[in-house]
Amino acid sequence: MDFVRHLLVFLHLLGMGVLIGTFLLQLRARTGEVNKGWLHGAGLQLLTGILLMVLAPATGAHYNHVKLGVKLLVVVVIAVLAFAFIAKRDNPRWLTPTLGGLVVLNTGLAVFWT
Numbered sequence: 858m859d860f861v862r863h864l865l866v867f868l869h870l871l872g873m874g875v876l877i878g879t880f881l882l883q884l885r886a887r888t889g890e891v892n893k894g895w896l897h898g899a900g901l902q903l904l905t906g907i908l909l910m911v912l913a914p915a916t917g918a919h920y921n922h923v924k925l926g927v928k929l930l931v932v933v934v935i936a937v938l939a940f941a942f943i944a945k946r947d948n949p950r951w952l953t954p955t956l957g958g959l960v961v962l963n964t965g966l967a968v969f970w971t
């Protein structure tokens with residue numbers, strides 16, 4: 858089961874990479890459509906994070922559930938914002954720094970909140 862947890866953490870970290878990569882692409886684009894990478898990255902984080910959480914009894918991991926609840930909420934906000942503005946075909950100036958800031962917030966929560 859250790860391998861399963863390591864595989865999920867590996868994919869979870871790649872998901873974070875997707876979100877940071879999307880942030881950089883979006884910064885360069887400045888205008889235009891909201892990149893779908895936000896949805897792919899948030900979806901991967903949601904899937905791998907929830908699997909890590911529900912498989913914890915089997916993998917022997919012990920997590921802070923309040924922290925995971927907050928991280929879950931932050932990812933849902935990222936996904937809802939991205940989805941709403943992709944649907945609207947609108948990309949307001951505040952959106953990219955907000956989404957990027959939320960990704961950095963979740964990374965900080967993951968590392969500093971024990």
Ligand code: HEM
Nearest residue numbers: 873902903906907909910925928929932960963964967968
């Ligand atoms: C933007 C979204 C997210 C980012 C950037 C992120 C980032 C990270 C990072 C960097 C770690 C490694 C921390 C360390 O090993 O010290 C981690 C671990 C973890 N994350 Fe996330 N996370 C996100 C969303 C989520 C969500 C939505 C959940 C589930 C509700 C979740 C559950 C977990 C769990 C359970 C671990 C521990 C894995 C382990 O070492 O066994 N994450 N996350």
